[in-house]
Amino acid sequence: MADLQKIKDAIMSGKREEVTSLVQAGIDAGDNAVEILEGGMIPAMREIGDKFSRNEVYVPQMLIAARAMQAGLALIEPALVSSGHQPLGKVCIGTVKGDLHDIGKNLVAIMLKGAGYQVIDLGVNCDVNKYDEGIKQGATIIACSALLTTTMPYMKEVVEHFKDTDVKIIIGGAPVTQNYADQIGAHGYSDDANGAVKLVDVLFKKSA
Amino acid sequence: MNSKQLVLDAISGKKTERTPWVPFCGVHAASLLGVSAEEYLKSADLMIAGLNKAIALYKPDGIPVIFDLQLEAEAFGCGLHWNMDNPPSVVSHPLAGEKTRIDDLTRLSETAGRIPQVIKVIQTLRKQHPDIALYGLITGPFTLALHLLGTDIFMQMFDDTDAVHRLLDFCAETGKVMSRIMLENGCDVVAVVDPMTSQIGPDQFEEFCTDPMRKLFDYICEKGGKSSLFVCGHAQKNIEVMCDVHCDNISIDENIPLDYVRDICREKGVSFGGNMQLTVVMLLGDEATNKINALECLDIGGDTGFILSPGCDIPFAVPPENIIAAGAVAQSRDEQEIARQLASAARGPEVEKFDLVDYVEADKLKIDVITLDSLGCAPCQYMVAAAEQVAREFGPKVVVREHKVKTAEGIRMMVSLGVSNVPTLCMDKEIVFVSSIPGNKALADAMRERLRQKLKK
Numbered sequence: 001m002a003d004l005q006k007i008k009d010a011i012m013s014g015k016r017e018e019v020t021s022l023v024q025a026g027i028d029a030g031d032n033a034v035e036i037l038e039g040g041m042i043p044a045m046r047e048i049g050d051k052f053s054r055n056e057v058y059v060p061q062m063l064i065a066a067r068a069m070q071a072g073l074a075l076i077e078p079a080l081v082s083s084g085h086q087p088l089g090k091v092c093i094g095t096v097k098g099d100l101h102d103i104g105k106n107l108v109a110i111m112l113k114g115a116g117y118q119v120i121d122l123g124v125n126c127d128v129n130k131y132d133e134g135i136k137q138g139a140t141i142i143a144c145s146a147l148l149t150t151t152m153p154y155m156k157e158v159v160e161h162f163k164d165t166d167v168k169i170i171i172g173g174a175p176v177t178q179n180y181a182d183q184i185g186a187h188g189y190s191d192d193a194n195g196a197v198k199l200v201d202v203l204f205k206k207s208a
Numbered sequence: 209m210n211s212k213q214l215v216l217d218a219i220s221g222k223k224t225e226r227t228p229w230v231p232f233c234g235v236h237a238a239s240l241l242g243v244s245a246e247e248y249l250k251s252a253d254l255m256i257a258g259l260n261k262a263i264a265l266y267k268p269d270g271i272p273v274i275f276d277l278q279l280e281a282e283a284f285g286c287g288l289h290w291n292m293d294n295p296p297s298v299v300s301h302p303l304a305g306e307k308t309r310i311d312d313l314t315r316l317s318e319t320a321g322r323i324p325q326v327i328k329v330i331q332t333l334r335k336q337h338p339d340i341a342l343y344g345l346i347t348g349p350f351t352l353a354l355h356l357l358g359t360d361i362f363m364q365m366f367d368d369t370d371a372v373h374r375l376l377d378f379c380a381e382t383g384k385v386m387s388r389i390m391l392e393n394g395c396d397v398v399a400v401v402d403p404m405t406s407q408i409g410p411d412q413f414e415e416f417c418t419d420p421m422r423k424l425f426d427y428i429c430e431k432g433g434k435s436s437l438f439v440c441g442h443a444q445k446n447i448e449v450m451c452d453v454h455c456d457n458i459s460i461d462e463n464i465p466l467d468y469v470r471d472i473c474r475e476k477g478v479s480f481g482g483n484m485q486l487t488v489v490m491l492l493g494d495e496a497t498n499k500i501n502a503l504e505c506l507d508i509g510g511d512t513g514f515i516l517s518p519g520c521d522i523p524f525a526v527p528p529e530n531i532i533a534a535g536a537v538a539q540s541r542d543e544q545e546i547a548r549q550l551a552s553a554a555r556g557p558e559v560e561k562f563d564l565v566d567y568v569e570a571d572k573l574k575i576d577v578i579t580l581d582s583l584g585c586a587p588c589q590y591m592v593a594a595a596e597q598v599a600r601e602f603g604p605k606v607v608v609r610e611h612k613v614k615t616a617e618g619i620r621m622m623v624s625l626g627v628s629n630v631p632t633l634c635m636d637k638e639i640v641f642v643s644s645i646p647g648n649k650a651l652a653d654a655m656r657e658r659l660r661q662k663l664k665k
Contacts, residue, residue, distance in 0.1 A: 014366060055445050058409040060362040067363065100289055100297045103359060103407070149487050149523040150293045174441060174463075175487045191442075 002026025007040035007072065012048050014064030016071045023072040033079035038116070041069050045114025049194035059107065062193070066110040087118035089204045092134025093143040094122030095173075096154040101147035104173055107193040108143055115197045128161040135167055141203055143196060144186075146173040156184040168203045172196060211269035212396060215341035219397060219434045219457045221479045221513035227506055229516050229538035230343070230481065231531055233262040234275025235295055236522040240265070245524060246290040249276055252328040259333060263340065265528055266535050270341030270397065273330050273390075275521045277347045277401055280382055281355035283321030284313050293524035301358035303375070310378050313356075316385050327393050334394030341397055344390025348402020348437070349379035349420045365412060372416055380420035384427045391433040398428045399436040400455070403520075406441030406463075410449045421453035429454070436481070440520045444468060451476035461519025462486065466508045479513035484534060491523045495533035496550045496628045502537040503547035533629075542585045546630045549580075549613045553623065561624040568636045573658050575599060575608040576634045578618065578627045590645045591631040598651045606655055 002022055010018040026036050048065045051057045091112055095105045102124050109119045120134045131142050142162070146152040155171050162169060163185070170188040171181050172195075181189035188199040209217075214228040237258030238248030248254045255274065263271060276295045282288050285308075287300035302308045314320070318327060333342055347355070353375045354361055364372050387398045400421070405413055421437070428435040436457035437450055444464045451458065451473060459481040460469050466483050473480040482505065484490060489501045505516055516538045522531065536543040553559050568574065575595050579588035592610050599606040611621040613630060625634050633641040635658055646654070 055409070058412070059407040060365050060412060061409075063359075063362045064366050098291075100299060106359075148294050149491055150291075150525065152487070177488060179488060 002029065002031050002036055002040070004036065004040035007036065008044040008047070011041060011044035011065055011068045011072065014061065014068050016064075016068040019068045019072040020075065023075045027075060027079070033076035034083060034085050036076055037073070037080065037085075041072055042114065042116050045069055045111065046197075049111050049114070049197055053192055053194040059103075062107065062110070066114055069114055088116040089141070089200070090118045090120065090137070090139040091141045091143055091200055092120040092122055092131065092137070092139035093145070094126030094130060094134070095124040095145045095147075096151050096158065097125055097127045098154060099146050099148050099151035100124045101145075101173075104147065104193075105143075105145040108145065108172065108196045111193040111197050112143075112200060115201075117197075117200060128158055131158060131161070135162075135165075140166065141168045141170060141200055143200075144169060144171045146171075146176060149175045152176055152180070155180075155186065159184050159186055170196065170199050170203070210339040212339050212341040215270040215515065216396060216434055218481075218513055218515050219436065219479050221456075221477065223512040225511075227509060227511050227514055227516050227538055228269035228341075229267075229535050230270040230272075230341070231262070231266050231268050231535065232272055232275055232518050232521050233259070233266065233268075233531075234272065234521040235293065235524050236526055236531075237262045239293070239524050239526075240528065244292045245294055246292065246296070249274075249295065250322065250325075252325040252332075255325075255329045256332050259329070260336065263337060266531050267539065268340060268535065270343055270515075272343040272345045272399065273333055273395065274326050275345050275401075277345075277351060277403075278355070279322055279326065280316060280347045280352055280386060283316055283323065284356060286355050295521070298355045301356055303356045304358040304360060310375060313378075316382055318389060323389065327389065330390065330393040330395055342395045343397045343399050343436075344387070344395035345399045345401050345438075346383055346386040346390065347379075348400045348405065349376050349383055349424065350408075350417050351402050351404040352379040352382060354404045362407075365408075365416065369415075376416055376420045377423075380424045383424045387424070387428045387433065388431060391428070391431050395433070397434045397436060397457075399438050399459070400424060401438040403438070403440045405446060405450075406439055406443035408446075410446050413446050413449045418449060418453055421455075425454040425456075429456075438520070447472050448476070451478045457481060457513075457515070459483075459515070459517060463519075466505060470508060470510075470514070474513070479515070480509070481515035481517050482509075482519055484516070484518045486519050486523060490518060490526045490530055490534075493530060494628065495529050496554070498530040498533040499537050499543065499547035500551045500554060502534040503544055503551060506538065506544065542580055542587070542630075545580055545585075546613065549619060550628070553619050559620055559623045562620055564624055564637055570662065571605065573602070573606045573655060573662065574636055575606060575655075576621065576625065576637075577608065577610050578622050578625065578630055578632045578634070579610055579612055580630050581612045581614050585630070587643070587645060588631040591633055591641070594645055594648060594651055595633060598648050598655060601652060602655060602659065605659060 007022045112119045122130050144155050168187040171186045178189045190196040218228050235245035240261045241258050278296045285302045286298045288296040289299045290296045435455045437455040438459045440461040457479040462485040537547050577592050595608045599608045611618040629642050
């Protein structure tokens with residue numbers, strides 16, 4: 001059996017090559033891909049996310065951890081697909097109409113993937129039709145990002161557009177606040193990527 | 209003391225007779241002219257006109273000549289996406305991929321990109337406003353590095369540290385060129401704006417940013433300029449290491465508690481500025497919330513080594529009256545007192561309004577003057593005196609009453625009439641004169657017209 005603790009440690013310190021060789025060793029030994037994913041990889045990303053929230057690591061450390069995880073994931077993906085392994089849920093994410101900033105949006109996407117969710121990345125400059133496409137692909141939660149004070153009000157239009165549906169909208173970005181989320185009737189707000197994962201966890205649990 | 213000296217003294221950490229007010233007015237000035245951010249940032253004439261309008265309205269002690277962190281990036285060949293109501297965004301990065309290396313980039317000079325236009329703005333503003341501190345804003349080394357290389361820089365900080373050091377040295381050298389241009393053409397303060405440092409922690413800040421920033425800030429000092437380091441976002445963890453880069457001042461936004469920054473800066477001998485809330489207060493709030501927020505900042509910042517300013521570039525569509533309200537609080541003790549009353553009314557249990565349904569009488573004109581206290585506030589005194597003097601012409605048909613917001617009754621009346629400025633004169637519940645004292649004729653005309661309407665009925 002692959003050493004799950006070692007895989008976890010290697011992901012958290014961003015050691016891509018070490019992750020690759022440890023995961024490959026596991027595959028060669030006939031280990032269960034789901035166990036590698038759920039016992040080593042996802043816990044690593046959850047823990048690095050918690051460290052991020054506690055200001056113990058920052059964006060660069062999160063990014064290299066995610067890159068290391070992706071390297072391992074690529075190796076076990078075929079086995080996951082053939083075993084019928086399902087993600088925890090589907091989330092679509094996009095920066096709102098008029099806004100081309102994507103660093104924050106990408107971070108949230110990375111952390112959601114790392115936590116075991118399937119993420120449909122709609123990119124930047126998303127209008128309601130684009131978010132609709134994400135929902136058509138099976139997402140039940142929409143994550144909206146905005147960096148600009150002038151694009152932030154579009155979040156209200158997104159909330160309005162989906163208000164008579166079961167779709168949940170969560171929002172975030174530099175100018176966005178919990179106050180604003182309450183004002184426009186969004187289902188949640190987070191001020192960092194790890195918080196967004198926690199928010200999605202809660203929303204999926206509620207809908208289950 | 210003139211405004212410029214006030215700013216320079218505060219930046220140098222000195223006690224000032226009042227806290228200087230520096231509204232970071234970038235593309236917001238375009239909205240004052242009714243033009244787009246793109247038109248504004250591409251035209252020296254529009255920038256000069258917009259800044260003059262902002263100076264006339266907001267009475268700043270200091271003002272940035274430009275707030276566009278894409279200026280250098282554009283000159284280096286980054287692709288820009290222009291916006292109607294925001295500064296442009298960088299959409300392509302020349303150093304991303306293998307094609308271009310640092311050595312291939314043409315060093316910036318006075319003739320690159322929109323720099324000639326900025327020089328014209330500085331020179332003109334300098335001549336027009338010798339007594340206001342002009343801020344030359346330049347892109348900080350880490351943010352410029354990110355513009356040039358893209359987000360790959362975060363990976364390279366682990367994969368190729370030497371390359372990142374070289375890039376940041378290059379960006380700091382660029383900062384020196386921009387600082388020289390700003391100072392030689394008339395700016396007093398160089399503000400190095402480096403928001404992307406909020407994405408890294410103190411260890412990486414020290415590893416990659418401290419040294420290039422020190423070289424840049426030492427250079428600004430050698431050239432005789434004052435300096436400030438602007439950050440925005442969640443940069444609280446970096447305030448201590450930011451204080452060690454030899455800058456004179458640190459300016460922050462609402463994501464960092466001002467008292468936290470004050471305590472660290474004072475310990476490190478660095479002055480500080482900030483941090484009015486950009487969206488909830490300035491963009492979405494009203495005059496009263498802006499006054500209260502300005503007062504909160506002043507109460508924390510004090511009058512030694514502190515500059516009151518918005519947390520960052522003022523959003524395009526902020527209502528001008530909100531900025532005027534904030535500036536007035538910085539510059540007038542009476543306004544501070546009014547803000548204090550507003551704050552206590554806002555904090556306390558909701559003020560119960562008077563029932564004014566039957567307030568208006570058929571044969572009398574009721575004049576209500578809302579004041580701080582006509583004994584202690586000169587404009588209030590003149591407004592009450594003018595109202596009483598003119599009212600005498602009309603005998604018992606006009607009744608004048610003063611309501612001091614220092615009293616519970618005054619606050620209730622202020623809220624009941626929907627007044628948010630002091631002094632304000634209302635006639636039969638209607639707000640007629642705000643802040644400025646009307647001449648006797650204007651006042652008499654207004655009273656006469658209202659009486660005429662009444663008697664007609």
